[in-house]
Amino acid sequence: GRGGAEPGRRKAWERALSDPSEAFCTVAVFGAALLSAAAGLGGGVMFVPLLLSFSGVATSMVVSLSQGIILTGAITNVFVFLPERHPEARDLPVIDYDGVALMLPMLSLGASFGVLANQVSPLWVLIVLLTMCMSMALWRTGLKAVKLYQAERAAMDAGASSPPSAAKDSAASPRSPFAALELAGQHTWQVLVILGIWAVMMLVSFHDLDPCSWTFVWYLAGLTAALFACTVAVTQRIDSDSAAKALQDGPGKQTFNWMAKSRFHFPAVAWVTGFLSAMLGIGGGLILSPVLVEVGMHSQAVQATVVVVLLCKTSIAAIQYAALGKVDWDYTLWYAGVAFVATVLGQIACELYVRRQKRYSLITFAITGVLLASLVALLVAGTQEVAEDFRLGRNMWFSMGGLCHASADRTFLELSVGRL
Numbered sequence: 001g002r003g004g005a006e007p008g009r010r011k012a013w014e015r016a017l018s019d020p021s022e023a024f025c026t027v028a029v030f031g032a033a034l035l036s037a038a039a040g041l042g043g044g045v046m047f048v049p050l051l052l053s054f055s056g057v058a059t060s061m062v063v064s065l066s067q068g069i070i071l072t073g074a075i076t077n078v079f080v081f082l083p084e085r086h087p088e089a090r091d092l093p094v095i096d097y098d099g100v101a102l103m104l105p106m107l108s109l110g111a112s113f114g115v116l117a118n119q120v121s122p123l124w125v126l127i128v129l130l131t132m133c134m135s136m137a138l139w140r141t142g143l144k145a146v147k148l149y150q151a152e153r154a155a156m157d158a159g160a161s162s163p164p165s166a167a168k169d170s171a172a173s174p175r176s177p178f179a180a181l182e183l184a185g186q187h188t189w190q191v192l193v194i195l196g197i198w199a200v201m202m203l204v205s206f207h208d209l210d211p212c213s214w215t216f217v218w219y220l221a222g223l224t225a226a227l228f229a230c231t232v233a234v235t236q237r238i239d240s241d242s243a244a245k246a247l248q249d250g251p252g253k254q255t256f257n258w259m260a261k262s263r264f265h266f267p268a269v270a271w272v273t274g275f276l277s278a279m280l281g282i283g284g285g286l287i288l289s290p291v292l293v294e295v296g297m298h299s300q301a302v303q304a305t306v307v308v309v310l311l312c313k314t315s316i317a318a319i320q321y322a323a324l325g326k327v328d329w330d331y332t333l334w335y336a337g338v339a340f341v342a343t344v345l346g347q348i349a350c351e352l353y354v355r356r357q358k359r360y361s362l363i364t365f366a367i368t369g370v371l372l373a374s375l376v377a378l379l380v381a382g383t384q385e386v387a388e389d390f391r392l393g394r395n396m397w398f399s400m401g402g403l404c405h406a407s408a409d410r411t412f413l414e415l416s417v418g419r420l
Contacts, residue, residue, distance in 0.1 A: 012334035015056050025054035026338055033073055033339040035370055037346025042070040042285055042310045046373055049381040061328040064321035068332040069339045071318045074311040076343040081304035082180035093183035094304045096297075097190035098241075098258055101234050103270035104197050104312060105227040107284065110271035111313070112223065114278025116211065122396050123389055126279065127382040131375070133276055137290040138371040144293050145364035152361055193234060197227075198312050205316055235263045256297050285310055286371060299364050 015022040028050050036043030047066040051057060057065055084094040118126065184191055204223065209216040239259050258266055269291055277284040285306040292302045321327050353359065390396065 012057070012328075012331040016334065019056065021054045022056055025050055026335070028054070029069065029335055030338050030342045032373070033069065033342035034346045035366060035373070036073060037077060037343040037350075042074065042314065043370065044070045044314075046370070046377050049377040052381065055331070057328055057331045061326060061331065064318070064326045065328060065331050065335060067314050067318045067321060068327070068336050070310065071314045072336040072339040073343045074307055074314055076340055077304075077307040077347065078311050080347045081307060083183065084300075084304065085179075085183070087298055087300050093186070094301055095183075095308055096256060096301055096305045097184070097187035097194070098238050099256070099266070099292075099305050100308050100312075101190040101193040102231070102238060102258055102266055103273075103288075104194060104309065105230045105234070106267040106271040107274040107309065107313075108197065108201050109224060109227045110274025110276075111278040111284075112220065112274075114275040117275070117279045119211075120398055121279070122398060123382070124386050124396065125398075127379070127386060129276070129279070130382065131379065133287065134371060134375045137287060138368065138375060140294055141290040141364060141371060142368045144290075145361055145368050148299070148361040148364055152359060189237065193230070194308075194312070197230065198316070200226075201312075202316050202319065231264075231267045235259070235267070239263065256301065284313065290371070293364060299361075 010018070012022070016026045017023070029047060032043045032046040032050065036046075044066045047069050048062060051062045051065060055062075055065075081095055082093075086092040086094045204219075207219065209219055242257065242259055270288070273284050273287045273291070276287055288309065289302055289306050292305070293299060297305075353362075
């Protein structure tokens with residue numbers, strides 16, 4: 001941010017109406033939130049550079065403000081998706097509760113280790129890893145979007161009633177106010193696992209342990225054992241449920257087989273996602289969405305499932321910032337309102353065109369667009385930070401100093417670790 005928390009300063013909405021830079025930031029955040037809503041991503045990796053460069057909010061408040069924006073979008077998206085049915089199985093929810101319950105433990109654990117890795121790593125290493133990860137994700141998702149678009153065009157040209165990945169929903173029932181409860185009620189144990197893990201991570205996030213003490217090592221070991229045991233239990237339950245459903249309804253009934261590769265394939269992917277997202281300061285959806293799209297999960301289901309994961313992560317981070325008094329409330333209210341309007345409009349656009357016209361490739365293209373914009377934004381901001389570190393003679397190699405003697409004047413990537 002360009003400004004600070006000076007006494008008597010103007011409110012965020014007053015600055016947005018009088019300061020061209022704040023007005024531009026408002027419009028840019030609106031566009032980023034709109035695109036993120038279409039892609040089912042958090043967008044924090046775009047919000048942070050925008051707020052740092054153009055907003056008047058204090059730099060120390062940028063990450064907490066970004067969390068408020070992401071949380072607002074995630075809450076709005078979740079309420080949209082809760083009553084939605086899967087495009088290919090109208091008696092099932094579009095949110096894959098099996099997937100959320102399966103990935104959330106290792107996603108949380110990976111983020112814990114990613115925080116530690118970030119603190120000992122020089123910024124240039126983070127930028128290099130970030131470039132590699134996002135470039136690979138951009139390439140794979142872009143190819144997937146093109147192939148899906150070509151398949152949809154071929155189906156339309158052939159006079160097919162719907163694209164190959166579209167829902168056969170001619171018998172779809174209209175939405176009901178109780179649809180969310182009905183669909184979630186079909187997955188009671190998954191919902192309880194998700195809420196339980198969320199509550200536990202919420203509580204343990206308030207620990208005040210020294211990360212370079214043996215107490216913290218034992219805490220981390222205990223957390224690892226507990227989350228791994230939870231993952232084992234969830235995989236066994238999903239495996240047994242899948243076998244039972246296959247015997248009862250046949251293999252064609254299942255929309256996505258989480259055990260197709262191996263029991264621990266997706267938990268391992270979730271750990272890597274959590275680790276990299278925490279270490280590099282990017283949104284987990286930017287890594288997780290391309291993986292799920294690539295293995296054949298329906299684009300709309302990817303969108304809904306990732307949104308639930310984002311909600312779990314960002315709600316914990318936002319409450320932590322509020323407890324620490326690191327929230328600039330008028331900026332949070334202003335940009336949260338902007339994000340709410342943008343998210344609603346993004347979902348309306350998806351409903352009116354993407355889903356009704358069965359053009360699900362547009363969601364995949366939206367994911368590609370978010371990846372591209374995020375890569376450019378973070379490369380620009382990250383390069384500026386690295387150049388500043390070099391100019392000021394800061395440490396350019398791995399060091400335990402960032403972990404054991406954390407400075408209050410860290411860069412935005414360190415400040416945002418595990419939060420976006």
